[in-house]
Amino acid sequence: MEKTVKIKICGLTRPQEAEYLNEAGADYGGFVFYGPSRRNVTIPQAVEIKNKFSQGIGSVAVTVSPEVKLVCDLEAAGFDILQVHKKLSKEVLKAVNIPVWYAVNLTNLSDLQEKAGFLLELPEALSRKIRGIVVDAGSFGSGKTFDWSSAAKQIRNKELLKDRSFILAGGLNPSNVKEGIRLLQPDVVDVSSGVEGDNGKDKNLILEFTERVKKDE
Numbered sequence: 001m002e003k004t005v006k007i008k009i010c011g012l013t014r015p016q017e018a019e020y021l022n023e024a025g026a027d028y029g030g031f032v033f034y035g036p037s038r039r040n041v042t043i044p045q046a047v048e049i050k051n052k053f054s055q056g057i058g059s060v061a062v063t064v065s066p067e068v069k070l071v072c073d074l075e076a077a078g079f080d081i082l083q084v085h086k087k088l089s090k091e092v093l094k095a096v097n098i099p100v101w102y103a104v105n106l107t108n109l110s111d112l113q114e115k116a117g118f119l120l121e122l123p124e125a126l127s128r129k130i131r132g133i134v135v136d137a138g139s140f141g142s143g144k145t146f147d148w149s150s151a152a153k154q155i156r157n158k159e160l161l162k163d164r165s166f167i168l169a170g171g172l173n174p175s176n177v178k179e180g181i182r183l184l185q186p187d188v189v190d191v192s193s194g195v196e197g198d199n200g201k202d203k204n205l206i207l208e209f210t211e212r213v214k215k216d217e
Helices: 016-024 043-050 069-074 090-095 111-121 148-155 177-184 203-214
Strands: 006-009 029-035 058-064 083-087 098-105 130-136 166-169 188-190
Touching: 006 016, 006 203, 016 029, 016 043, 016 188, 029 043, 029 188, 043 058, 043 188, 069 083, 090 098, 098 111, 111 130, 111 203, 130 188, 166 177, 177 188, 177 203, 188 203
Parallel strands: 006 029, 006 188, 029 058, 058 083, 083 098, 098 130, 130 166, 166 188
Antiparallel strands: none
16 A cells, blocks of 8 residues: 655735645645745745645745745744745754755756765754755755656665655656655655646646645656
């Protein structure tokens, strides 16, 4: 029997999208706090959306090289998880009190060790705050996958993932998510552009995505 894979729908921008996640039975909703992103939201906008989540749906604040003030503001606003791309400073780790997911954008297989190897050097008190590793394509939000077949034998063997959740991101959509799960056996699948329509998230694509993940094959 396949293990239960959790589902994160990322890049939420509209209040009605909370209802899509509720209906689909998603596990996490993600919000992007990064000015250059077309999915960027303010903290008040994100709070309005996450306050409509059903009980049990976790809120993930997605950041890029965040400063301590932003992290503290996000934590004070009640987000459940802090996701960090690029630089994760010791100052941020010292300040944060919610679980951290660190994201690595793969352009080749050596990137996981090269970009996240610093985690192995952290003091135990800081290292244990990092509860998940997000393995993403070369550019976050690109809608492109990395080479799953080549990565499959290596990702799960990395010491970096020991005792941490493995979140698979980058180019997932309803048509390929089961293959990603089969090859890489993630704990969480993370989708954004793969469930978008012309104006934000598409309800039917979210439902289709979650049904594919949950369907036993």
